[in-house]
Amino acid sequence: MSKATNRRRARTVRTWISAVVIMVWCLLPFYWMVVTSFRDVGYTFDTTPWPTHVTLDNYATALSTHWGNHLGQALLNSLIIGVSVTLIALLVGTVAAYALSRYDFAGKGIVMGAIMGASMFPGVALLTPLFQLFTTIGWMGSYQALIIPEISFVLPLTVYTLVSFLREMPWDLEEAARIDGCTPAQAFRKILLPLAAPAIFTTAILAFISSWNEYLISSQLSSDATQPVTVAIASFTGTLPHQEPYTAVMAAGTIVTVPLVILVLLFQRRIVAGLTAGGVKG
Amino acid sequence: MFTWKAVEVLDMGIGFFGFFTAAVFVVTVVMEVTGGQALGWALALLALVTVMAALILLRRRMLADEARGGAPVSTAWGGSHREYERRRDR
Numbered sequence: 486m487s488k489a490t491n492r493r494r495a496r497t498v499r500t501w502i503s504a505v506v507i508m509v510w511c512l513l514p515f516y517w518m519v520v521t522s523f524r525d526v527g528y529t530f531d532t533t534p535w536p537t538h539v540t541l542d543n544y545a546t547a548l549s550t551h552w553g554n555h556l557g558q559a560l561l562n563s564l565i566i567g568v569s570v571t572l573i574a575l576l577v578g579t580v581a582a583y584a585l586s587r588y589d590f591a592g593k594g595i596v597m598g599a600i601m602g603a604s605m606f607p608g609v610a611l612l613t614p615l616f617q618l619f620t621t622i623g624w625m626g627s628y629q630a631l632i633i634p635e636i637s638f639v640l641p642l643t644v645y646t647l648v649s650f651l652r653e654m655p656w657d658l659e660e661a662a663r664i665d666g667c668t669p670a671q672a673f674r675k676i677l678l679p680l681a682a683p684a685i686f687t688t689a690i691l692a693f694i695s696s697w698n699e700y701l702i703s704s705q706l707s708s709d710a711t712q713p714v715t716v717a718i719a720s721f722t723g724t725l726p727h728q729e730p731y732t733a734v735m736a737a738g739t740i741v742t743v744p745l746v747i748l749v750l751l752f753q754r755r756i757v758a759g760l761t762a763g764g765v766k767g
Numbered sequence: 768m769f770t771w772k773a774v775e776v777l778d779m780g781i782g783f784f785g786f787f788t789a790a791v792f793v794v795t796v797v798m799e800v801t802g803g804q805a806l807g808w809a810l811a812l813l814a815l816v817t818v819m820a821a822l823i824l825l826r827r828r829m830l831a832d833e834a835r836g837g838a839p840v841s842t843a844w845g846g847s848h849r850e851y852e853r854r855r856d857r
Contacts, residue, residue: 599785
């Protein structure tokens with residue numbers, strides 16, 4: 486066997502080992518969550534790597550309202566908040582990204598830098614002023630108190646993803662449309678938006694996932710009626726006082742995570758394509 | 768493939784630090800007016816303003832070098848219509 490073949494083989498083995506290690510590192514917590522969710526309460530801390538004493542009682546407990554847990558309502562709240570945040574962020578972000586990527590104006594770079602700076606601002610520093618503001622105007626515990634701050638977190642991601650995609654779009658089509666009599670707004674709506682649909686779709690998925698997973702702001706600004714799943718799971722109560730119902734929490738976590746996993750698996754190619762837009766020539 | 772121009776990167780840096788400079792400036796003024804401990808915030812503001820000044824001076828120098836025939840650093844932003852026209856008419 487030649488040296489080149491041996492080196493190629495060794496490289497392939499190293500690549501596979503690295504891939505397996507990364508996969509195990511990332512998926513093991515999720516796998517453990519699913520396994521624990523199927524375990525009987527008495528065997529919560531059993532260390533067997535596969536499900537033992539399998540039961541569906543944890544899922545029944547997670548979805549039940551008997552102990553004061555409202556996972557169903559929380560799922561609906563998360564859906565309302567996620568969809569609202571995504572739609573508004575896309576509406577504003579697409580137009581902003583078009584202006585930032587296709588037009589030259591004074592201070593454009595500064596605007597881009599300010600958006601980046603705003604996205605890196607620590608969210609915990611905003612908690613107290615937001616709490617005070619929403620208490621003053623009577624929005625505490627309302628949907629808008631959760632949606633508006635989350636838009637501010639999601640918007641920079643939306644703008645940056647779409648700017649990098651729209652920059653690569655050819656001007657020829659737009660110019661041809663303008664020559665044919667389209668206004669810039671019509672060219673944007675009728676030519677560019679349909680072409681940018683994959684990127685917009687990808688950005689929507691990323692924005693939705695970001696909003697779905699948000700906990701910090703939601704934990705302080707939501708009420709029992711408007712709390713999303715992240716807050717609902719964290720405040721799960723068991724059958725006894727001061728009891729932490731780990732198996733029910735794992736079941737709730739699985740219920741909440743599975744839709745996102747399915748969403749990402751279905752659209753993984755579009756997500757990767759949207760994230761790497763502009764990275765490869767042509 | 769889209770490539771960043773040097774001045775574009777500087778512009779974004781100015782915007783990035785400018786945002787935090789504005790935030791720290793507001794905090795410093797509020798702390799000073801309300802009688803709180805403003806020294807730390809003022810020192811942070813001074814550091815940020817120094818960074819901003821350095822970036823702005825560097826930007827001016829790069830543009831001046833380009834005007835004297837140096838490396839092109841300030842052509843129109845990639846993706847814009849001006850850049851498209853510049854490449855089309857080249």
